[in-house]
Every structure is written in C-alpha cells, then in structure tokens.
Amino acid sequence: MDSSSTKITFLPASIRDFFLEVDGISRFTGQFFKTVFKRPFEFSEVAKQSFIVGYKSLGLVTVTGFIMGLVLTIQSRPTLARFGAESWLPGMVAISIIREIGPVITALICAGKVGSGIGAELASMKVTEQIDAMEVAGTNPFRYLVVTRVLATLLMIPLLVIFADTVGLIGSYIGVNIMGDVGLRLYFSQAIEHLDFVDVFPAFIKTFFFGFAIGIIACYKGYTCNKGTEGVGLAANSAVVIGSLCVFIIDLIAVQLASFFM
Template identity: 55%
Template structure:
C-alpha cells in the first residue's frame, strides 16, 4: 500500500478544502447571477410594457376581447366564492355576536369586513388562480408552438397585442370582479342571517350599507387595481418567458399562480400599512 508523507496529506486536504470552497463560492455566484438576470428580465418586461402602452395604434378590439375573457367568464366562479364568503362569515360570527348581545351589528360587521379585506383578498387569490394560470398557460403554449414568433415575423408586435391588452384588461376587470364578489358576499350574508333568524332584505341591506363609509371603500378599490396589475403582469411574464418544451407550459402556469398569489398577499400587507398611516 502506498504511504503518504504527512506534508503531502496536509497539502491534499488543503487542496480539497479549497476546491470545495471555490465550488460553494461559484454556486453562490451563479445564484446571484441568476437572480440579477431574472431581475433585469422583469425590469425589461415592465419597460417594454410601459413603452408599448403609450405607443400608437392600440389594440382596442383585443383589449375588449380580453376584458370579456377575464371578466365575464370569471363571473360564475366569483359569484359562488362571494356568496360562500358572506354566508360562512355570517354563520361563524352570529353565535359570538349573540353572546355579546350585538347581533344587530352583524350586517354592518360583515359588510365592512367583506369590503375592506376579505372580498378584495379572497377574490384576488381566486383571480390569481383562474386568470393568472390561464394567461401563463396560454402564452406559454403560444411560445412553445412558435405562435409568438409567428406573430413577430408577420410584423405584429406580440408584446402589444398579447401582453399590453391582457395586463390592462386584468387591471380594469379585477376591481370590478371584487366589487361584484362583495355584493354577492353581502347577499350570502343575508341568506346566512336568515338560516337561523329572520331579517328582512331591506333592513339587512340598510344596516349593512349604513355601516360602510367612503374611506372603507376607497383603499379597497385602490388596492384592487394593484391586485389586477400583479395578476396580469405575473401571468403574462411567466407565459411570455416560458421555456421551449411542453413541460414549461405547466411550469409557467403553476409559477404564475404561486407568484401572483404571494404578491397579492404582499401588496395587501403594504396597502394595509399605508391605509393605516393615512387614515
């Protein structure tokens, strides 16, 4: 068996350590490089979006088609979600309010909770799932099957036709869907209140809307536009930058939902902090 001199052993050990250290450093550098590349890609994407938004010849027809796709086709899902939100909130809160003798405050409490927080966030999360994944999958599939390239070679700007229209449609339609879900939520709450009690429609709604102030509605609607922007941007970005294989379509759709949902929560947190400081 070959015998190593102690100095050689130490040298060998030192070399291995140094190789490991440089491998670790290289891995960290690669991660940092990837992060910076991704960040640059996102910034470039946003810059292109802004430039194409304000360039000539807007795609109005495609924008309205996307509004229809995003808005009208989401109505059943949003209606069901809104109704269940109001119903569950009422059924869960009613016993506690009865215990404190404050059951008459139920319509106002539900309306304020829905309008300020639950309606916007839950509807935005539902939209992130439906709209974000739809955009990610559709654009991803167009990328994989070279439809985006086909658009480009026929002198049509795919960023303007596909991305600008979808993002603006999401910015406009998501707040409308949220207000629509709020309305169904209050309707669901009235149904919930009548399961174990008896409240007239007019009394319930007058109490509900009597508790809602303009400053409950304004921050909620304002943040809804940002939710729409986040969902539109993330869905389009993930789809537009999908890889080349069919697997990448699934990855684009999935990552669009995950990232859009996470960003909705983060935007909500920031919006709540800002609202708290201003009001």
C-alpha cells in the first residue's frame, strides 16, 4: 500500500485513493478465490453466517417487499386505468418487481443491514486484536471470517430476492383487491403469463453478483480497518456506501448484457 501510494504521487489525492481502493479490493478478491477452494472448509461457520444473513434479514425484506408491491400497484393503477389497461396491472407489476425492483431494493437493504453488520464486526475484531490473535494461533482468519461471510451473502441474497419478489407480488395482489375483486389464482396466472425466461434468468443471476459484492466489500472494509475505534464506524459506513454503489454498477452492467443477448 505504502509503496503504491508513493509511486503515483503525481495524481490528485482523491484519484490516487480511488485507485488504491480498487487495487485493495481486487487483491482481497483474489485472496478470496485463492482461499475458498482450499481445505479445511468451514461448513458450520458458513451455515451460521447464512442464518445470520438470511433468516435475520427476513423480517425487513418481508416488510419492504410487501410495501414495494403494494405501493407500485396503487401508484400504477390510475395511469393504466386512464388507458383502459387495468388488466395489464399484474403483468406490469410482476415484470417490474422480478426484473428490477425486487433484486435492487433487496440488495440495497442487505448492503445496509448485512454490509454494515459485517463491516463493523470485522473492524471491531481488527482493532481489538482478535484477528491478530487468530493469526498467531496458526489458524487462517481469512478463511474463517471472510470466506464464510462472503459465501453466506453469495448464497442468501438470491434466496432473499426470490422471497422479496414473492411477497411483493402478494402485496400487489392485495393492492389490486383494494379497488377491485381479482382471485389469487387469476392474479398470479396473469402475472406469470407476462413473464419470459429473459425476465427471470438474468435478474436471478445478477443477484449472485450483488451478494458477492456486498459480502466482499463489507469484509474488505472491516478486515483492513486500522484507525482504532473511529475506524469501526468508518468501516461500517463505507461498507454500506461502496456496497450500494456496486449494486447499481452491477445492475447497469447486467441490464446492458441482458439487452445485448436479447
């Protein structure tokens, strides 16, 4: 880090810091891939972290998903009604939720809740020398702390997105029924009828990238924190900010790639 920073002193500090951050995250990601396939595997810790990331985020994701579906339906209904296209409402809401809103909103919630949690936890372990203690005990703290948490976010965020999409559609069904009378089976058959493979598959694949980015950035910010207790807050904060930014960047790339293949 020090040597790199001295080599590029001709750049303004903010640009230099940006490149150093990108370099740090890239190396950290490289170390993840080098470690993840090496034995011993920490299955029980992955399960524990998956429980923390998945189960403990379920309440927040449920409420958000439900409100997302309900509000989208209530807001869209008057416009569609003006064109006499109310029957398109389930399909339109389903496509919006499954392709875009569900994955992005869920990922942003996880970047906030999970990302800040991981960032603060690892940073506090770093400043209280717990990570150093693991290192000097001859264990591999990177495998135990980082690999397990990144795998947990990688596996759980796609599942949370599927759950949020489902709850969002239920919210939408209730929204439709506030001013109308549509059966559950009819609503869902109309919603699913408008969905294609290209709506579902790319949206599902990108959630793995969201999960990976949220996990690796939160772990990086926590694991490399070195400014005492002030650094813990900073790590949690930047884990959320950079994680959220990455979600939007990945989404932009995913949309471009999906439209290219379509």
